[in-house]
Amino acid sequence: MSALSRVASRSVVLAQTNIDTDQIIPARFLSTTERKGLGKHAFHDWRWLADGAPNPSFAFNREDNAGREILLAGRNFGCGSSREHAPWALRDLGLRAVVSSEIADIFRNNALKNGLLPVILDEAIVQRLMQRPDDTLEIDVASRTLRTPAGESFAFPLDSFSRTCLLEGVDELGYLLARRDEIQRHESAHHKEQIHAR
Template identity: 45%
Template sequence: MDKFTKLTGVAAPLPVVNIDTDMIIPKDYLKTIKRTGLGKGLFAEARYLDDGSVNPDFVLNKPAYQNAKILVAGDNFGCGSSREHAPWALLDFGIRCVISTSFADIFYNNCFKNGILPIVVSPEELEKLMDDAQRGSNAVLTVDLESQEITGPDGGTISFEIDAFRRHCMLNGLDDIGLTLEKASSIASFEKTNEQSRPWA
């Protein structure tokens, strides 16, 4: 998993509440267990018209937001089913951070396991960030996980809270496998001792 220390990028506004995982990545794209290639299906029902052509009115299809790295979204983001394909699709598209007033618990946890930083802010702070995000190509935010601050295009800052353990994992690029590998020497030592003391096992 890639480390998340400081991210500077265009923020796309998505002022919709209750965006569920089926909207994030429709069921038609769940036939794979690969984490790559799902970016094309991100918000597919909104990004594409019935004939398969690109919907020019959807925010991520607009030139200013096609390379967005941050998503500023409405309340209760990621509700619905627990599909891990949702954060996979966001990450494959290039989104490394989602900001909202609340997240569904399973989606929130899945984000950390896949290198996406979900940030909870107050409704007033979200309104300010949504306004910043609506500036098109000038909608550049900097998310600093070490200092736990979001800096807007006008230089204003918003502080956010992240659980210390999750913050440590994100800063160091540690997913569940990475955490286990941190203990590799201890595991090897235990296995060696166990083999010597219990050769029959």
């Protein structure tokens, strides 16, 4: 997982509410455990027409949205099943952050474990940002803030452990492995204390 300290990008807007994980990555594409390549299936049933041609009206098929790393989404994004493939697909699609007024808890946790930053802001703020998708937003993980070109700064919730993992580019296991020596010293000291206490 690559470290994430800052995202500066224009946005892709999906204003629909209740976008569930089956819309993000349909169940028929869940047979793989590979993360790479899932981006082509992200939002599959919205992105492609029945004949396999790109749907020209879908936001991710518009040429001017290419390369954008921030998704501005409607309320209750990522609801539904707990499939970890959903954040995998969004990361493979090139996204680094999802901004919404409500993000489903299981999706949020899966996103954080896979280097996709969930940013929760008030609904009124999200609606304002959606009106200006060509503004370059700056999201700073360390300070837990989203800034607009107009100089506005909005704080968002991010627990300290998830923040550290994102900044270091590790998941929970990677976090523990990076502190193996410290853990072994603690275990050794604890073992000696137990022996002396007998």
